[in-house]
Amino acid sequence: MGCSSSLPDRSSGQLAGLNSENGGVSDAKNLRVKLVLLGDSGVGKSCIVLRFVRGQFDPTSKVTVGASFLSQTIALQDSTTVKFEIWDTAGQERYAALAPLYYRGAAVAVVVYDITSPESFAKAQYWVKELQKHGNPDIVMALVGNKADLNEKREVPVQDGIDYAEKNGMFFIETSAKTADNINQLFEEIAKRLPRPASS
Amino acid sequence: MAELSFNLLHTLDPRRDAYGFALRPQHVQRYKEYAKIYKEEEGERSDKWKEFFERLVISDQPCSSDEEYKETLRVEATECKIETVLESEESDDSGGKKSISDGSKERDLEKEVHRSKETKTHEVQTWAQIRPSLGAIEIMMSSRILMSKDMIDEQKTISGDHLPSIEEAKSPGGASEEEFDGDVYVNATSDDNANATGTVTAEVDEVSPKNLFPLKEEVEFLVRGGVPKDLRGEVWQAFVGVKTRRVERYYQNLLAQEANDGEHKDHEDSSGVPKKWKRQIEKDIPRTFPGHPALDDNGRNSLRRLLLAYAQHNPSVGYCQAMNFFAGLLLLLMPEENAFWTLVGIIDDYFGGYYTEEMIESQVDQLVFEELMRERFPKLVNHLDYLGVQVAWISGPWFLSIFVNMLPWESVFRVWDVLLFEGNRVMLFRTALALMELYGPALVTTKDAGDAITLLQSLAGSTFDSSQLVLTACMGFLAVTEARLQELRTKHRPAVLVVVEERSKRGRVWKDSKGLASKLYSFKHDPVSLIEEKKSAEGGDNLELLNSLSVDSELGSLPDLQEQVVWLKVELCRLLEEKRAAVLRAEELETALMEMVKQDNRRELSARVELLEQELAELKQALADKREQETAMLQVLMRVEQEQRVTEDARISAEQDAAAQRYAVHVLQERYEKALASVAEMEKRVVIAESMLEATLQYESGQSKAHASPRSTRNQDTSTRKTGLLSFGLGWRDRNKGKPTDVKESNLSHSPNEGMDPSSSEKETKNEQKET
Numbered sequence: 011m012g013c014s015s016s017l018p019d020r021s022s023g024q025l026a027g028l029n030s031e032n033g034g035v036s037d038a039k040n041l042r043v044k045l046v047l048l049g050d051s052g053v054g055k056s057c058i059v060l061r062f063v064r065g066q067f068d069p070t071s072k073v074t075v076g077a078s079f080l081s082q083t084i085a086l087q088d089s090t091t092v093k094f095e096i097w098d099t100a101g102q103e104r105y106a107a108l109a110p111l112y113y114r115g116a117a118v119a120v121v122v123y124d125i126t127s128p129e130s131f132a133k134a135q136y137w138v139k140e141l142q143k144h145g146n147p148d149i150v151m152a153l154v155g156n157k158a159d160l161n162e163k164r165e166v167p168v169q170d171g172i173d174y175a176e177k178n179g180m181f182f183i184e185t186s187a188k189t190a191d192n193i194n195q196l197f198e199e200i201a202k203r204l205p206r207p208a209s210s
Numbered sequence: 211m212a213e214l215s216f217n218l219l220h221t222l223d224p225r226r227d228a229y230g231f232a233l234r235p236q237h238v239q240r241y242k243e244y245a246k247i248y249k250e251e252e253g254e255r256s257d258k259w260k261e262f263f264e265r266l267v268i269s270d271q272p273c274s275s276d277e278e279y280k281e282t283l284r285v286e287a288t289e290c291k292i293e294t295v296l297e298s299e300e301s302d303d304s305g306g307k308k309s310i311s312d313g314s315k316e317r318d319l320e321k322e323v324h325r326s327k328e329t330k331t332h333e334v335q336t337w338a339q340i341r342p343s344l345g346a347i348e349i350m351m352s353s354r355i356l357m358s359k360d361m362i363d364e365q366k367t368i369s370g371d372h373l374p375s376i377e378e379a380k381s382p383g384g385a386s387e388e389e390f391d392g393d394v395y396v397n398a399t400s401d402d403n404a405n406a407t408g409t410v411t412a413e414v415d416e417v418s419p420k421n422l423f424p425l426k427e428e429v430e431f432l433v434r435g436g437v438p439k440d441l442r443g444e445v446w447q448a449f450v451g452v453k454t455r456r457v458e459r460y461y462q463n464l465l466a467q468e469a470n471d472g473e474h475k476d477h478e479d480s481s482g483v484p485k486k487w488k489r490q491i492e493k494d495i496p497r498t499f500p501g502h503p504a505l506d507d508n509g510r511n512s513l514r515r516l517l518l519a520y521a522q523h524n525p526s527v528g529y530c531q532a533m534n535f536f537a538g539l540l541l542l543l544m545p546e547e548n549a550f551w552t553l554v555g556i557i558d559d560y561f562g563g564y565y566t567e568e569m570i571e572s573q574v575d576q577l578v579f580e581e582l583m584r585e586r587f588p589k590l591v592n593h594l595d596y597l598g599v600q601v602a603w604i605s606g607p608w609f610l611s612i613f614v615n616m617l618p619w620e621s622v623f624r625v626w627d628v629l630l631f632e633g634n635r636v637m638l639f640r641t642a643l644a645l646m647e648l649y650g651p652a653l654v655t656t657k658d659a660g661d662a663i664t665l666l667q668s669l670a671g672s673t674f675d676s677s678q679l680v681l682t683a684c685m686g687f688l689a690v691t692e693a694r695l696q697e698l699r700t701k702h703r704p705a706v707l708v709v710v711e712e713r714s715k716r717g718r719v720w721k722d723s724k725g726l727a728s729k730l731y732s733f734k735h736d737p738v739s740l741i742e743e744k745k746s747a748e749g750g751d752n753l754e755l756l757n758s759l760s761v762d763s764e765l766g767s768l769p770d771l772q773e774q775v776v777w778l779k780v781e782l783c784r785l786l787e788e789k790r791a792a793v794l795r796a797e798e799l800e801t802a803l804m805e806m807v808k809q810d811n812r813r814e815l816s817a818r819v820e821l822l823e824q825e826l827a828e829l830k831q832a833l834a835d836k837r838e839q840e841t842a843m844l845q846v847l848m849r850v851e852q853e854q855r856v857t858e859d860a861r862i863s864a865e866q867d868a869a870a871q872r873y874a875v876h877v878l879q880e881r882y883e884k885a886l887a888s889v890a891e892m893e894k895r896v897v898i899a900e901s902m903l904e905a906t907l908q909y910e911s912g913q914s915k916a917h918a919s920p921r922s923t924r925n926q927d928t929s930t931r932k933t934g935l936l937s938f939g940l941g942w943r944d945r946n947k948g949k950p951t952d953v954k955e956s957n958l959s960h961s962p963n964e965g966m967d968p969s970s971s972e973k974e975t976k977n978e979q980k981e982t
C-alpha cells in the first residue's frame with residue numbers, strides 16, 4: 011500500500027484508468043471507469059456513494075475503514091453506458107498514506123468537502139494538489155460541496171468552490187446526499203467529460 | 211451494561227443478529243438458517259469448556275475454588291455501590307452499572323461480577339475481575355506479556371517488534387520448521403521445559419510450578435472451536451492479559467485528566483488529547499454500530515471515555531478510525547475499564563505500529579500478504595493482475611478493521627478468539643488466506659475488476675460458516691507462522707519506509723515553507739556551489755534530496771553521519787527496487803512484444819513500440835537524475851569530511867562512518883553501472899523488437915495488398931487479440947493446474963475448473979512470478 015515498488019506499475023501503459031485492456035467490455039459505447047472519492051472525514055463521501063448506488067440516505071452511516079468499493083452503471087442519452095467502479099476512501103488524515111493505492115490509475119477523482127466546514131474545504135485543496143502531483147496526469151477531477159441542504163449553516167460560499175474549481179480545471183457541483191440533490195447529475199456530468207476511446 | 215441490554219433485546223428484532231448487530235437485508239435469510247447451527251455449536255462449546263474447567267479445578271486445585279468465589283461475590287455484589295469518578299455522568303448511569311450478572315442467564319458457567327473491596331474503596335467506576343477458573347489461562351498468557359516486556363527491554367532500539375507468539379515459543383514441530391532456522395523463537399523453544407531462555411522460564415516458574423504447555427495446547431484446541439458467548443469477554447481478557455497489564459487507578463487518572471482539560475478548554479498547549487482526535491472521535495461515535503441497542507447514550511459515553519483515555523494513554527497512536535469499532539465491540543463484552551486494558555493490549559502490542567500516524571506496519575503487512583498470496587495462489591493472483599486488481603485494495607480494509615464489518619459477526623468473533631489467543635497477527639493472515647482459498651475459484655471466473663472486487667466483498671460478507679472459515683485458516687496455512695511473517699516484514703519494511711520518508715518530506719516542503727527557507731539559508735554558509743545547482747534543478751527530486759542532506763549537515767555532528775548512512779542505505783534499497791522493477795518491466799515488455807508479433811496487429815505494434823521507447827527514455831532520464839543525485843551526495847560527503855577534520859574529538863568514529871558511507875556510495879555506483887548495463891540490454895532488445903516490427907510491417911504490407919479491408923474487421927481483431935492474450939496467460943497458468951476445489955456458494959453459476967491448489971509449492975511460484 012502506498013508503495014508498489016516491488017512491482018512494475020501495471021497501469022502505467024494504460025489509457026488513464028479506462029480499463030480498455032483488461033478483457034472487459036469497454037469500447038466507445040460501454041465505458042468502464044475507476045473513480046475514487048477523496049475528502050475529509052465526515053463530509054459525506056460514503057453517503058454520496060450510497061445515494062448514487064442504492065438510492066438511500068442513512069443518516070447514521072458507518073465510518074469507513076481503509077476503503078470500500080461499490081459499482082454502478084448509468085446510461086447516457088447517446089445510448090452509451092458508463093460503469094463506475096467507485097472506491098470510497100477513509101477520510102482521517104493518517105489514512106492519506108493509503109490513498110495512493112486507490113487513486114493510482116483512477117480515471118476520475120471526486121474531491122468532496124462539506125459546505126458547513128471551511129476546514130474540509132482546505133482539506134479538499136490539499137487533495138487536489140496531491141492529485142495534481144501524483145495522480146494520473148489526465149485524471150478527470152470533480153470538486154463537490156456536499157450537505158447543500160444545510161444552507162443555513164453554510165460557511166463555504168458557492169463562489170469559493172466555483173473559483174477554486176475553475177482555477178484548477180475541475181468540474182464543480184454542490185450536492186446533498188440527504189435530499190439526493192445533484193447526486194445523479196454529478197456522475198452524469200463526470201461521464202460526459204470522460205475521454206472516449208477512439209472509435210475509428 | 212451492554213450485555214444486559216442486548217440479552218433482552220436480541221430476540222425481539224429479526225433484523226439483528228444474536229449480538230445485536232444489524233443484518234444486511236440480503237443476509238437475513240441466510241442468517242436464520244445458520245442461527246440454528248450456531249446454537250448447536252454453542253451448546254457443544256459450553257459443554258466442552260465446562261468440562262475443561264472442571265478438570266482444571268481438580269488437577270490444579272487453586273486455593274480458591276469457583277464455588278467459594280461465587281459465594282463471596284454474591285454477598286459483595288449485592289452490597290456493592292459504585293461511586294463514579296465522573297459525577298456528572300452519575301445520574302442516569304446507575305442502571306447500566308449494575309453488574310453483568312443481573313442480565314445473564316443461569317448458565318452452567320454463570321456470569322459473576324467481582325467487585326472486590328479493594329476496587330470499591332478506590333472508587334473504580336467499572337472494573338471487574340474475571341472468574342478464578344480462568345486464572346490458569348490468565349497466568350499462561352501473562353507469562354507472554356512478561357516475556358515480551360523482557361524482549362522489549364532487550365531490543366529497545368529495534369522498531370516494530372512484536373510479541374513473541376506462544377505458538378513459536380513452544381511448538382518445535384510443525385510443517386514450518388525448515389522455513390526458519392536459528393531463529394530466536396525456535397531457540398527459545400525446543401526443550402520442553404528444562405532450559406528455555408532463562409528469564410522467561412523464571413517468570414513462568416514463579417507463577418506456576420507446572421509446565422503450562424499441555425494446557426496451552428488444550429486451550430488452543432478449544433479456542434479454535436470457539437469461545438462460549440457468555441465466557442468470551444472474560445476469556446479475551448485472560449488472553450490479552452488484562453490483569454497483568456492493569457495499573458491501579460491509571461484509567462481513572464486518565465479520565466480525570468481529560469475532564470480537567472475540558473474545563474480549561476482555551477489552553478492550546480494543554481497536555482490532554484489533541485483537538486483533532488477529539489473532533490474525530492466525536493464524528494465517529496454516532497457512526498459506530500449505529501442503532502445497536504447497547505450503544506445508547508450511556509454506551510456512547512463509555513465509548514467516548516474509552517477512546518479519549520486511550521488517546522491520552524498512547525499519543526503515538528492517539529485515535530485512529532477503526533479503533534471506534536474495536537472499543538465498541540469490547541464494550542459489548544466487558545466493563546469499561548476492562549475494555550480499556552484489552553484495547554491497550556490489542557493496539558499497543560498485537561497491532562504495534564499499525565494505527566500510528568504513518569501506519570507503517572499496516573502497509574508492511576499488505577506487502578507481506580501480497581507475497582504470501584503470490585506464493586499460495588499464483589493462478590488467482592495472475593488473474594487479479596490481469597484484471598488490474600491489487601490484492602491490497604481488498605485485504606487492506608480487512609486487516610485494518612480486523613474483519614469487523616467485513617464478515618458476519620459470528621465469524622468475526624471466532625477469528626478474534628484465535629487472534630487474541632495467539633497474541634499476534636498470524637490469524638489475520640491465515641483468515642485472509644482462507645477467504646482467498648474459499649472464494650478464489652469463484653474469483654477466477656470474473657471478467658472485470660469491478661466484478662471481482664464486488665464478488666469477493668459480498669462473498670466475504672456472507673461467510674456465515676464460521677467454523678469452516680476458522681478451520682481452513684488454522685489448519686490450511688500452518689506454514690504461515692509468526693517467524694515467517696517477521697522474516698517477510700523485515701524484507702518489505704524498507705520499501706515502505708522509503709515511501710513514508712518521501713511523503714513526510716513532501717509534507718515538510720508543502721506545509722512548512724518557513725522550514726524550507728531556513729534550509730535554504732543554511733546553504734548560504736556553505737562555500738560549495740550547491741546552491742546554484744539547486745536553483746537550477748528546481749522542484750525536482752534533486753531539490754528535496756539536497757534539502758534533506760543540508761539539514762543533516764547543518765548540525766554536523768556524529769548522529770547525522772549515522773542518519774546519512776541510514777538514508778543512503780534506504781536510497782540504495784530504493785535504487786535496487788527500481789532496478790528490479792525495470793528489469794521486470796523489460797521482461798514484461800518483451801513478452802508483450804512477442805505476443806504482439808504473434809497477433810500481427812500493426813497499429814497496436816507501433817503504439818507499443820512508441821510506448822517502449824518512451825519508457826526507455828524515462829528510464830534513462832531517471833538514471834541521469836540518479837547520477838546527479840549521486841554527485842550531490844558525494845559533494846555533501848566531502849563537506850562532511852571537512853567538518854570532521856575540524857571536530858577533533860568526534861573524528862575517529864566519524865571516519866568510520868564516512869568509510870561506511872563511501873562504501874555505500876561505492877555500492878551505489880556499482881548498482882548504477884549494473885542498471886546502466888541492463889538499460890543497454892534493453893536497448894538491444896528494443897532494436898531487436900524494431901527489426902522484428904519492420905519484418906512484420908513488411909509482411910503486413912504484403913498481406914494488406916492481398917486483403918484490402920482491415921477497417922471493417924477491426925473490432926473483431928481486437929477481440930481476438932484479447933482472447934489471444936487471455937489464452938496465452940491462462941495456458942501459462944494451466945501448467946500448474948491444481949486439483950479443483952468446489953465453491954460453496956452454489957448461487958454462482960460458474961463451475962470453477964481452475965481450482966486453487968493450496969499446497970502449491972514455492973518453486974512453482976517462482977516460475978510463475980518471473981523472479982529475477
Ligand SMILES: Nc1nc2c(ncn2[C@@H]2O[C@H](COP(=O)(O)OP(=O)(O)OP(=O)(O)O)[C@@H](O)[C@H]2O)c(=O)[nH]1
Pocket residue numbers: 049050051052053054055056057058068069070071072073074075099100101102156157158159160185186187188189497
Ligand atoms: N445534512 C446532511 N448530512 C449529511 C449529508 N451527507 C452526509 N451527511 C452526514 O454526515 C455524516 C458523515 O457522512 P459519511 O458519508 O459517513 O462521511 P465520510 O466522508 O464517508 O466519512 P469517513 O468515512 O470518515 O471518511 C453522515 O452520518 C450523515 O449524517 C448531506 O448531504 N446532508
Ligand SMILES: [Mg+2]
Pocket residue numbers: 055056057072073074098099100101
Ligand atoms: Mg466513509
